[in-house]
Amino acid sequence: MTDLNDTCGVSATASQLRCGFAALVGRPNVGKSTLLNTLLGRKVTIVSRKPQTTRHRILGIHTLTGAQIVYVDTPGLHRQENTAMNRCLNRTATTVLAEADVAVFLVDALRWTQEDEFVLERLTPFANPVILALNKIDRLRAKQALLPLIDRLSGRRDFAAVVPVSASRGINLAALEAEIVQQLPNSVAYFPQEQITDRSERFMAAELIRERLLKTLGQELPYASTVAIEAFEQEGRLRRIAAVIWIERRGQKPIVIGHKGQRLKQIGRQAREEMEALFGAVVYLQLWVKVREGWSDDERALGLLGYAEP
Numbered sequence: 105m106t107d108l109n110d111t112c113g114v115s116a117t118a119s120q121l122r123c124g125f126a127a128l129v130g131r132p133n134v135g136k137s138t139l140l141n142t143l144l145g146r147k148v149t150i151v152s153r154k155p156q157t158t159r160h161r162i163l164g165i166h167t168l169t170g171a172q173i174v175y176v177d178t179p180g181l182h183r184q185e186n187t188a189m190n191r192c193l194n195r196t197a198t199t200v201l202a203e204a205d206v207a208v209f210l211v212d213a214l215r216w217t218q219e220d221e222f223v224l225e226r227l228t229p230f231a232n233p234v235i236l237a238l239n240k241i242d243r244l245r246a247k248q249a250l251l252p253l254i255d256r257l258s259g260r261r262d263f264a265a266v267v268p269v270s271a272s273r274g275i276n277l278a279a280l281e282a283e284i285v286q287q288l289p290n291s292v293a294y295f296p297q298e299q300i301t302d303r304s305e306r307f308m309a310a311e312l313i314r315e316r317l318l319k320t321l322g323q324e325l326p327y328a329s330t331v332a333i334e335a336f337e338q339e340g341r342l343r344r345i346a347a348v349i350w351i352e353r354r355g356q357k358p359i360v361i362g363h364k365g366q367r368l369k370q371i372g373r374q375a376r377e378e379m380e381a382l383f384g385a386v387v388y389l390q391l392w393v394k395v396r397e398g399w400s401d402d403e404r405a406l407g408l409l410g411y412a413e414p
């Protein structure tokens with residue numbers, strides 16, 4: 105029996121500890137990333153009202169007494185696969201299942217769609233337990249309103265548990281975690297106790313800019329836009345960051361830049377403030393907008409722009 109105090113700071117022995125990967129899966133916009141941030145009490149993944157906000161596999165590590173849950177946030181599974189990026193997002197989400205000990209299938213308690221059907225089908229070959237989490241119950245008038253959906257879905261798969269939650273309000277999340285822990289194998293901890301995510305500040309810097317773009321431009325934001333970090337220098341509490349917002353058409357530039365550059369300035373300022381709060385650092389951020397035609401349907405360009413998944 106190994107004492108984990110030596111390596112990970114988790115005070116339990118291997119035989120007592122439950123540890124494993126919990127994949128958060130569901131269609132876009134059901135609240136997977138919101139759930140992860142609330143569970144961890146820290147922002148490790150970006151959130152927005154627009155579908156397909158998450159584009160990468162992001163780990164969020166929650167070390168509890170006697171357990172370590174390694175959550176995996178995934179891009180929302182969607183039926184439309186018309187560009188290389190769409191296919192890449194679905195592939196990323198599906199690949200995560202291959203290494204998951206348990207899947208949390210997140211749905212919007214108020215809205216079951218064809219895309220949820222699609223996710224349920226994708227879960228068919230997944231042999232490990234699936235927990236059904238009905239999210240956004242804060243918007244329900246009465247709890248009984250959940251019963252028809254629970255009834256219908258219970259007939260579709262033998263879920264290990266069905267847990268109504270509100271990710272944004274933090275309702276019933278302890279119950280959800282207790283169900284997840286029950287499904288994890290006995291194992292030594294995979295990560296040191298203090299580690300919260302596998303993603304670097306550099307990655308988060310790009311994501312925070314993308315989140316600002318989503319929030320500032322809303323429906324106006326070209327779907328095929330992304331952010332790449334060109335330079336990331338760290339000197340003590342100082343970060344010098346240079347980033348490029350990539351879009352696909354010259355005509356989209358004015359949307360992002362705005363009148364006399366005001367929009368881009370606002371996006372840069374707000375993203376910088378968020379980085380400073382998250383990194384506990386002083387940040388100098390330089391931001392450009394560049395055009396690369398057809399990047400979202402070009403496998404090679406996707407790789408260069410950070411979409412080559414592990």
Ligand SMILES: Nc1nc2c(ncn2[C@@H]2O[C@H](COP(=O)(O)OP(=O)(O)OP(=O)(O)O)[C@@H](O)[C@H]2O)c(=O)[nH]1
Nearest residue numbers: 132133134135136137138152156157158180271272
């Ligand atoms: N009312 C309510 N809104 C929620 C809840 N959880 C998430 N939301 C909102 O739902 C929207 C989508 O949340 P995300 O966490 O980005 O959803 P996602 O499933 O990660 O979406 P993708 O990354 O696009 O797959 C945001 O506007 C959230 O604020 C909840 O419990 N209640």
Ligand SMILES: [Mg+2]
Nearest residue numbers: 136137157158
């Ligand atoms: Mg997300």
